Amino acid sequence: MQELRQRFNTVGPAVYRFADEDKIVEREDLAELTARYRAVGRKVVFTNGCFDILHQGHVTYLEQARREGDCLVVGVNSDASVRALGKGDDRPVNHEQSRARILAALGCVDHVVIFGEETPQRLITTLMPEVLVKGGDWPVEKIVGAPEVLAAGGRVLSIPLVENYSTTSLIKKIRS
Template structure:
């Protein structure tokens, strides 16, 4: 099985690749985004559920620089952006991965124009409309409840505690 393509949104020479990916995607397109550091079952179930809303799933992955701005911790992310993107791209229900460097994927979403924008239960539709989807009225928001007891932060704390 072939991995989904990975595109770096920062590189202008990749714009043709991005447009090609968008054209190849079957409608409806679902878009989601995240850091996806220390991939775990919660991530897998979230992405599998996101794919159920459409025919194509494109995942925006925060670059290392963008992830550091999210203040998840001084040493985060543990896995670099290319490794995180490669792991996500290897999942059978992911049709494309795009690395983005902004605080929100708003510019990327405007280019993709997905039918659905999916986020985890730690986000609200009001917040997403004011940030990630600002100016995008035709994209429907779907919130997927988080899987209890699964988070990269929780996993990191557990590892640290085990080695103290």
């Protein structure tokens, strides 16, 4: 019986060939990559955040962001910049390399870059994406880098949040 099953099995083992951790790049390398994408007509989308405990709201948001172009670049706050944002002494829960690695494993994410500043302003002006995206809790006029992207002919979007999903509420739930 086993021999018959093997003869008629049309699906063989499939090796996972992607090196997702290679999606984590330095700012300088990313500027070169995005320039190459533009040279072949690809539209770059940029978003950023802490992404401390990844949840369904994050994933839905990142998928929607990716649909706005051909390449999604995610800027991740370094541990020091998360602390500087005042999210609490116990944040981030996951260290920056772990957060970057988890994001890189998502199929909708093309590149991840860690930035140490409190805002991604310098990163955005270096990359100058065609589309800049943030979550719905950010009105377009308050999005860092929006004036520069708009002045260059790009678009700035505020994507609605998925209700009932937040890292802060997850942490509270875990603690209780």
